[in-house]
Amino acid sequence: xxxxxxxxxxxxxxxxxxxxxxxxxxxxxxxxxxxxxxxxxxxxxxxxxxxxxxxxxxxxxxxxxxxxxxxxxxxxxxxxxxxxxxxxxxxxxxxxxxxxxxxxxxxxxxxxxxxxxxxxxxxxxxxxxxxxxxxxxxxxxxxxxxxxxxxxxxxxxxxxxxxxxxxxxxxxxxxxxxxxxxxxxxxxxxxxxxxxxxxxxxxxxxxxxxxxxxxxxxxxxxxxxxxxxxxxxxxxxxxxxxxxxxxxxxxxxxxxxxx
Amino acid sequence: xxxxxxxxxxxxxxxxxxxxxxxxxxxxxxxxxxxxxxxxxxxxxxxxxxxxxxxxxxxxxxxxxxxxxxxxxxxxxxxxxxxxxxxxxxxxxxxxxxxxxxxxxxxxxxxxxxxxxxxxxxxxxxxxxxxxxxxxxxxxxxxxxxxxxxxxxxxxxxxxxxxxxxxxxxxxxxxxxxxxxxxxxxxxxxxxxxxxxxxxxxxxxxxxxxxxxxxxxxxxxxxxxxxxxxxxxxxxxxxxxxxxxxxxxxxxxxxxxxxxxxxxxxxxxxxxxxxxxxxxxxxxxxxxxxxxxxxxxxxxxxxxxxxxxxxxxxxx
Ligand SMILES: Cc1cc2nc3c(=O)[nH]c(=O)nc-3n(C[C@H](O)[C@H](O)[C@H](O)COP(=O)(O)OP(=O)(O)OC[C@H]3O[C@@H](n4cnc5c(N)ncnc54)[C@H](O)[C@@H]3O)c2cc1C
Ligand SMILES: Nc1ncnc2c1ncn2[C@@H]1O[C@H](COP(=O)(O)O)[C@@H](O)[C@H]1O
Numbered sequence: 001x002x003x004x005x006x007x008x009x010x011x012x013x014x015x016x017x018x019x020x021x022x023x024x025x026x027x028x029x030x031x032x033x034x035x036x037x038x039x040x041x042x043x044x045x046x047x048x049x050x051x052x053x054x055x056x057x058x059x060x061x062x063x064x065x066x067x068x069x070x071x072x073x074x075x076x077x078x079x080x081x082x083x084x085x086x087x088x089x090x091x092x093x094x095x096x097x098x099x100x101x102x103x104x105x106x107x108x109x110x111x112x113x114x115x116x117x118x119x120x121x122x123x124x125x126x127x128x129x130x131x132x133x134x135x136x137x138x139x140x141x142x143x144x145x146x147x148x149x150x151x152x153x154x155x156x157x158x159x160x161x162x163x164x165x166x167x168x169x170x171x172x173x174x175x176x177x178x179x180x181x182x183x184x185x186x187x188x189x190x191x192x193x194x195x196x197x198x199x200x201x202x203x204x205x206x207x208x209x210x211x212x213x214x215x216x217x218x219x220x221x222x223x224x225x226x227x228x229x230x231x232x233x234x235x236x237x238x239x240x241x242x243x244x245x246x247x248x249x250x251x252x253x254x255x256x257x258x259x
Numbered sequence: 260x261x262x263x264x265x266x267x268x269x270x271x272x273x274x275x276x277x278x279x280x281x282x283x284x285x286x287x288x289x290x291x292x293x294x295x296x297x298x299x300x301x302x303x304x305x306x307x308x309x310x311x312x313x314x315x316x317x318x319x320x321x322x323x324x325x326x327x328x329x330x331x332x333x334x335x336x337x338x339x340x341x342x343x344x345x346x347x348x349x350x351x352x353x354x355x356x357x358x359x360x361x362x363x364x365x366x367x368x369x370x371x372x373x374x375x376x377x378x379x380x381x382x383x384x385x386x387x388x389x390x391x392x393x394x395x396x397x398x399x400x401x402x403x404x405x406x407x408x409x410x411x412x413x414x415x416x417x418x419x420x421x422x423x424x425x426x427x428x429x430x431x432x433x434x435x436x437x438x439x440x441x442x443x444x445x446x447x448x449x450x451x452x453x454x455x456x457x458x459x460x461x462x463x464x465x466x467x468x469x470x471x472x473x474x475x476x477x478x479x480x481x482x483x484x485x486x487x488x489x490x491x492x493x494x495x496x497x498x499x500x501x502x503x504x505x506x507x508x509x510x511x512x513x514x515x516x517x518x519x520x521x522x523x524x525x526x527x528x529x530x531x532x533x534x535x536x537x538x539x540x541x542x543x544x545x546x547x548x549x550x551x552x553x554x555x556x557x558x559x560x561x562x563x564x565x566x567x568x569x570x571x572x573x574x575x
Contacts (some may be wrong), residue, residue, distance in 0.1 A: 013505060013525060038506070095369065118352075121505060125371050126352060127359030130327065131323035134363040139435035142326075143352055145499075155439075159500050161270060161351070161451065162377025162561055163444035167326065169436045179506055180499050196367060221368030230385065230392050233531070233550040238543075246565025249537065250573065252553040256535055258457065258481060258514050259570055 001055035003046040006116035009070035013121045024224035025092040035070040038117025041177045044184040046115050056080045058090035075195035076187035082200035092217035099131030104208040118176040120140045129176035145180040224256040261344035262292040268349040269298045274305045276454045277349035279413035281406045282309040289344040297322035310416035317425040328433035331360045341352045358405050359551035365402025374410040389531030408453045409511035450484050456513045457483030463490035464519015480570045488520045504529035524546025
């Protein structure tokens with residue numbers, strides 16, 4: 001079973017994130033960047049599947065030059081190789097354009113299974129997996145917390161508001177995973193050394209037959225017209241509990257008409 | 260006036276609150292036309308109460324066997340036929356996915372998790388853990404947005420809707436992912452987390468699954484929902500579906516009470532826009548106090564039972 005895992009480099013969510021003042025796009029230069037956390041769960045699931053069923057794991061990422069760091073980092077966990085779609089024209093791509101590029105790259109790789117994170121922490125879109133599946137004309141099993149593969153048949157369990165659902169489909173398919181699916185392994189020393197020598201193929205838009213004006217800021221289907229910092233919340237009253245903390249709390253709730 | 264399509268989300272057999280909010284926003288943009296896919300027939304009354312002048316109804320029994328495809332197919336058809344002024348979808352996981360697939364089919368831009376949509380199509384979004392406000396526009400196609408729950412207060416504007424049946428034909432690709440089982444887990448009498456006006460959440464400081472009874476007790480006294488931090492769900496104190504934060508639910512209640520939660524940025528991402536925030540934590544340095552309107556520095560095992568007792572006393 002040949003698996004491609006989609007990985008995205010995102011600004012670290014524990015650090016301050018900003019938008020650029022010139023073109024209102026996510027500032028990816030000054031941010032400290034990491035591999036999108038949920039994508040690590042997708043890599044782990046891919047490794048587990050190939051350990052059980054055989055096959056290869058390829059990481060695919062679209063992003064600026066420095067996104068190779070995310071691919072290299074992911075390779076430390078054990079995948080075989082990486083593909084990096086990089087092109088100056090891609091800067092500022094909307095989700096529609098991103099899915100077009102990823103789908104085009106996936107067609108050249110023709111995997112049995114495409115695994116990805118359920119959402120990226122930067123824009124929190126949760127749309128790319130469905131968009132890629134739609135473009136490829138395959139099923140999408142999203143937000144998966146448990147995945148079972150039996151030959152070409154896939155069964156996924158996912159949490160819903162009311163409980164959970166079990167969904168089935170056949171390969172090829174896109175499966176997006178939630179962070180409840182597994183516990184990603186830490187790279188071993190051997191894994192870190194091995195990752196340095198693993199191949200990462202660089203692919204341009206021309207290689208994929210996509211014109212520069214279909215993507216990036218030029219081809220974007222949405223635009224940010226302005227952005228501002230939200231005023232930080234001001235801290236309010238704070239009391240030390242010296243025996244009456246609970247009563248003070250209720251007094252506050254009552255003054256705000258909650259009790 | 261042009262139609263504004265609003266996709267109807269049904270939970271527990273009823274139109275959910277996020278749909279009513281979307282209808283409220285839609286009224287400012289044009290004629291709200293609700294789109295009910297595989298929904299029970301009596302939703303029409305509720306939709307009319309909230310101003311839907313038209314309800315498109317697609318209801319074949321097989322529609323509920325598939326995930327997002329039926330709604331995508333119906334909406335695609337309606338956008339092509341009715342040239343709406345905008346398409347509004349409640350921003351659940353499913354809603355976002357429907358919006359994504361629809362965007363590809365129509366080659367139409369999509370904006371996720373908007374808090375408001377103005378008549379000129381400008382959408383307002385709160386991003387990066389609530390630290391920035393962004394105004395965006397769809398520049399290709401109609402404004403297609405998902406509306407974040409609790410963005411506005413739903414208001415009624417009763418009309419009698421015209422019911423328009425819609426026929427759907429699903430393609431083979433639409434049928435590629437099939438729902439084989441839906442399991443409903445008992446959720447008790449508490450309100451839905453993303454819709455509740457009061458949320459009481461517990462963190463690692465709660466210490467055990469058993470101690471979560473304290474959180475539940477306070478939530479019940481205030482008529483609220485129970486939430487949890489990731490440390491609490493990962494430790495098995497409380498089920499994952501109640502996690503609040505970046506990789507959990509985003510809540511925006513009138514009152515959010517954080518018990519034994521430090522206030523990590525990923526937790527704040529899910530509750531920062533709450534109207535009033537109250538925190539109980541024994542560490543005076545806990546970052547949660549930076550955003551709390553009222554904080555008690557103390558042991559929650561003393562403070563919370565005392566507060567519960569005091570509420571009971573006041574209620575008489
Ligand atoms: C990519 C990513 C996504 C994440 N997503 C989420 C998310 O969606 N939601 C989320 O919550 N977290 C998320 N996290 C985790 C987040 O970083 C924190 O680790 C988590 O929120 C901590 O939970 P906590 O506040 O309950 O635990 P802690 O940080 O351990 O805090 C426990 C608090 O309880 C207090 N306490 C202990 N005992 C008592 C007592 N008896 N009385 C009063 N106070 C007491 C302590 O002083 C402490 O402040 C994410 C992390 C990453 C990297
Ligand atoms: N530029 C990208 N390159 C590779 N994978 C991506 C990219 N953007 C999104 N993805 C994948 O799609 C998932 C969901 O992203 P999103 O829809 O942006 O929340 C991510 O977890 C990734 O697996």
